[in-house]
Amino acid sequence: MNIVAILGSPHGLKGNTGKVLDALIAAAKGRGADVTLFPLAELKVEPCRACDTCHKTGKCPTRDDFNTIKEAMLAADGVVLASPNYIFSVSGQMKCLFDRCCGPLHLQAMEGKYGAAVVTSGGKESAEVERYILRFLGAMGCWTVGSMGCEAWKLADPAASGPVLDAAAALGTRLVEAIEAKATYPDQLAERRAFYERMKALVTMRKAEWTYEFDRWQALGRL
Ligand SMILES: Cc1cc2nc3c(=O)[nH]c(=O)nc-3n(C[C@H](O)[C@H](O)[C@H](O)COP(=O)(O)O)c2cc1C
Structure with missing residues (x-):
């Protein structure tokens, strides 16, 4: 079982988000998963230039680490x-990755995979960012197994950090178990189907320009 963990904090594993993710990764590894970490702070993922090349050819012309991360995501369970x-949303590093995933999103390329989200915040506002990350994962075609948020101060308080790290470990375990069980989530079906149909209509409407994407949808027998 392969899991890809992507860390959008500029502070890497030593930061608040990294500490929580580390506990999740340890639990997933403990359950037998191979986990590959991509710390975006140490990698280069530039903003999307909206050139549409990925829609036409399946390849992004920007030469940086995005392609490696994308291939790992598409190969992962x-x-x-x-x-x-960061201001009610994900970090800029993570948003660049989301935007660069526009091609795979049109292709619903993560269909059948599983996703989870981790957010840390200075205050009590993690939930809306968790929802945003889960929405991205769902739009890519993933089943989402859950998310967790944490107020930063808790990680510096030994009494408060234990339950946070336990929750992270539980989320890692839940992800592994969902993959093992090939779990499905009926409550996510309506939104997933609606987005799938939207992508199908979009790719069909733009078939003259976005030839790669239209051909892929056809080759997969979806059209
Ligand atoms: C640019 C920036 C924007 C932030 N915006 C918010 C915010 O809108 N709400 C909030 O609760 N915390 C905000 N914070 C605090 C961080 O979310 C918090 O410190 C987080 O735990 C940092 O994680 P890290 O150590 O992994 O980088 C912000 C911090 C920075 C640097």
Whole structure:
């Protein structure tokens, strides 16, 4: 079982988000998963230039680490996305990755995979960022197994940090168990189907320009 963990904090594993993600990864490894960590702070993922090349050819012309991360995501059974809350959203590093995933999103390329989200915040505002990350994962085609948020101060308080790290470990275990069980989530079906149909309509409408994507949808027998 392969899990990809992507860390969007500029502070890497030593930061708040990294500490929580580390506990999740340890639990997933303890349950037998191979986990590959991509710390975006040490990698280069530039913003999307909206050139549409990925839609036409399946390849992004920007030469940086995105392609390696994308290939790992598409080969994985599960993906964990971890980000600090930056002004009610994910970090810029993580948002660049999301935007660069526009091609795979059109292709619903993560269909059948599993996703989870981790967020840390200075205050009590993790939930909306967790929802945003889960929405991204769902739009990519993943089943989402859950998310967790944490107020930063708790990680510096020995009494408060234990339950946080336990929750992270539980989320890692839940992800592994969902992959093992090939779990499905009926409550996510309506939104997933609606987005799938939207992507199908979009790719069909733009078939003259976005030839790669239209051909892929056809080759997969979806059209
Ligand atoms: C640019 C920036 C924006 C932030 N915006 C918010 C915010 O909107 N809400 C909040 O609760 N915390 C906010 N914070 C605090 C971080 O989310 C918090 O410190 C987080 O735990 C940092 O994680 P890290 O150590 O992994 O980078 C912000 C921090 C920075 C640097």
